[in-house]
Amino acid sequence: MNNYDFYYPIRFRNKTKNFDNLFNSWKSVENTLGSAYKKDEVIDKYFGKDLDMDTRMSKYFSVLSYRNFEEKGSNIFHFTKELLQLLEQTDVSDIQIKNIKFPFNSFYISVRELNRPFTSDKDDDAIIDGIFIEFKDDNEHDLMHDYHIGFYLCGYSESKKELEFKRTNLDLLELTSELSFESSESTITDAIEVVHQILKDTTESETTTKEYKEKEINFQLEDYKRLKDNLNLIINCIIYISSDKPDIEKEYRAGIPSHLNDRIKKSNTNRKKEVLEQELTKFGYTKINLIGKSYKRIASESSLTTINPHWRRGHWRNQPFGTELKESKLIWIKPTIVNKDKGEIGKGHIYGVKN
Structure with a gap:
């Protein structure tokens, strides 16, 4: 696997047989009468008619998400792992949707360096590769909610060498694939609670015995915890991308043709470089936004004492600015380790951060 195949969208494109024909067929029926039925026909033609429902939905939403991703750039x-570990310790529960600035309406976030489990199955080695993000700020199809954030979780199993895709919220819910916000004032907690209530209502309506109900409630609570943990990380990533002076560098990953790479390095005008980059794009190569390279991990070996170190969670402060302070932006108050010199947090090392 080269560095481009590291990312789900690119692997999906490169590993799918006859992808160009499939993709062109999909685009050709998008805005036609009966497009939903015609898209089903495209899936039948290129993936087969005998797919089970889960696999079929996986293929359908893989193509749909890639299409939105491609259309928006x-x-x-x-x-990086070091930045992700800090964002894990940052709270977003009270952030209002109006304060989240999306860089694009559709894009892909890679969190693979964390090696987060893709499912709750301990026998499944698949990890979360990343997430397709889709943002909608209209209520054309939902009169109850003005804003929607779609999350399409993608995974990768090294042992199976397979792509895995879930259309649902973070591999947890078969009921929804997005967070919905009633107004610009709604918070992340408000949106998650809507999903939680759907879970509870479904559990109560489908349970038949007390034993089954208790089992489902316990399962649902565990899913809810994983949902909140994953959403906390993803929302933090989105906010960080659009924060004040984020650590972002654009560069090609290893694997691009050497002759083109050499020509780009030797280009003495922006126009020549632009032409070469357009040529690379035609071959499926694109610049990756690398986030957090300046965060350096420092391992500190210390013995445990009776006073345990712990994280003081970070948060995002809504900072007014501009004329008469009518505008605002989110400022990251980073998490810190309290009593770092007294020992380790749980197992392993304690990490300091340079920015």
Whole structure:
């Protein structure tokens, strides 16, 4: 696997048989009468008619998400492990949707360096590769909610060498693939609670015995915890991308043709470089947004004492600015380790951060 195949959107494109024909067929029926039925026919033609429902939905939403991703510029944001670990310790529960600035309406975030499990199955080695993000700020199809954030979770199993895709919220819910916000004032907590209530209502309506109900409630609570943990990380990533002076560098990953790479390095005008980059794009190569390269991990070996170190969680402060302070922007108050010199947090090392 080269560095481009590291990312789900690119692997999906490169590993799918007859992808160009499939994709062109999909685009040709998008705005036609009966497009939903015609898209089903495209899936039948290129993936087969005998797919089970889960696999079929996976293929359908893989193509749909890639289409939206491609239409909005094919932007991939790759986060370093060190920055992701800090964002994990940052709270977003009270952030209002109006304060989140989306860089694009559709893009892909890679969190693969964290090696987060893709499912709750301990026998499944698949990890979360990343997430397709889609933002909608209209209520054309939902009169109850003005804003929607779609999350399409993607995974990769090294042992199976397979792509895995879930259309649902973070591999947890078969009921929804997005967070919905009633107004610009709605918070992340408000949106998650809507999903939580759907879970509870479904559990109560489908349970038949007390034992089954208790089992489902316990399962649902565990899913809810994973949902909040994953959403906390993803929302943090989105906010960081659009924060004040984020650490972002654009560069090609290893794997591009050497003769083109050499020509780009030797280009003495922006126009020549632009032409070469357009040529690379035609071959499926694109610049990746690398996020957090300046965050350096420092391992500090210390013995445990009776006073345990712990994280003081970070948060995003809504900072007014501009004329009469009528505008605002989110400022990251980073998480810190309290009593770092007293020992380790749980197992492993303690990490300091240089920015």
